[in-house]
Amino acid sequence: MSSVQQPIGVFDSGYGGLTILKELVKTLPEYDYLYMGDNARAPYGPRSFDTVYHYTLQCVQWFFDQGCELVVLACNTASAKALRTVQQKDLPKIDSKKRVLGVIRPTTEVIGQYSKSGSVGILGTTGTVISESYPIEIAKFFPSLKVYQEACPMWVPLVENHEYDKPGADYFIQQHLDRLFRQAPDIDTLLLACTHYPLLLEKIQAFAPAGTIVLSQGMIVAASLKEYLHRHPEMEQRCSKQGTQTFYTTDSVVDFDNHASIFFGEKLRSKHLELL
Missing domain, CATH: 3.40.50.1860 (Rossmann fold)
Incomplete structure (x- = not known):
């Protein structure tokens, strides 16, 4: 050593x-x-x-x-x-x-503690969503939890081009949240499964249903x-x-x-x- x-x-x-x-x-x-x-x-x-x-x-x-x-x-x-x-x-x-x-395992070990409805939503990059890493890992700790995912490929460019707090970001944030909640209206916990997304937190909270818990990984x-x-x-x-x-x-x-x-x-x- x-x-x-x-x-x-x-x-x-x-x-x-x-x-x-x-x-x-x-x-x-x-x-x-x-x-x-x-x-x-x-x-x-x-x-x-x-x-x-x-x-x-x-x-x-x-x-x-x-x-x-x-x-x-x-x-x-x-x-x-x-x-x-x-x-x-x-x-x-x-x-x-x-x-x-x-960063995936620490998050999946605790996410089920936040949800009362038993349904959580994962917002991530295309690569993260396709990998199925979150549903697989969450199932190890909370096998009864229902996990729904939505890939948000425009969100990283919005952040990196300093558009994350501009009105133009609203369309893309609302679009992906609407798609996610159409999968399961009872989702009560959202995980920001990309380290860029905390900069969009205020807008995500604004477009998510009232009372939705939004988790950042940091x-x-x-x-x-x-x-x-x-x-x-x-x-x-x-x-x-x-x-x-x-x-x-x-x-x-x-x-x-x-x-x-x-x-x-x-x-x-x-x-x-x-x-x-």
Whole structure:
């Protein structure tokens, strides 16, 4: 076991994972975090399982090369299409002591606690919805829960083009919510299964039926990581604690920094990373 403490790695295909990192820092401020957004190859959502797996593994390996012992995939698509393979196939060969965690399991472990009607709705990217990851995982913890999904391919572009709070976003938000609730009018809990979607929260709440619970993943994932580190002191002791955050992007640092302030809630300065 390495005696050198290292930051917790946080990975996303772009900016969205910053909404997860924001909650991690709020819940666990003492730790150091290394964030990397693979913006040059984003979005991951429409890409094949093989491509997402290849990209994700390459990025995870980069974190390991930087010394990270623990990496959080703060990306629903990467968690849905690549996490299990990375955990089962690659980690034993790379280093059995290192860990890669995702955002899907922590959410599916608790979602049933919020629903009284027994019907929940999942709003995600096309890739996440097609993967069926949420219905499969939810069934393990809440087998009687009815799960309905709606792919919202326009929502990420709305956020990344700074249109998320404009009137033009209303049409696309209402369109997908209407489709979802036509599947099951008794849905009482919505999960935002994409890290971009918290920026649309106010509009989603406005168009959803009154009383609908809308869950963002950040706080759930942060609470889950806190519990994980408590249960695994051997990993917790390998995480450095200076309260710092370092940011990398595979694309333009200017574009990343301009967008990142929206997701992270404060200005930051990133560094460029070239993945071969």
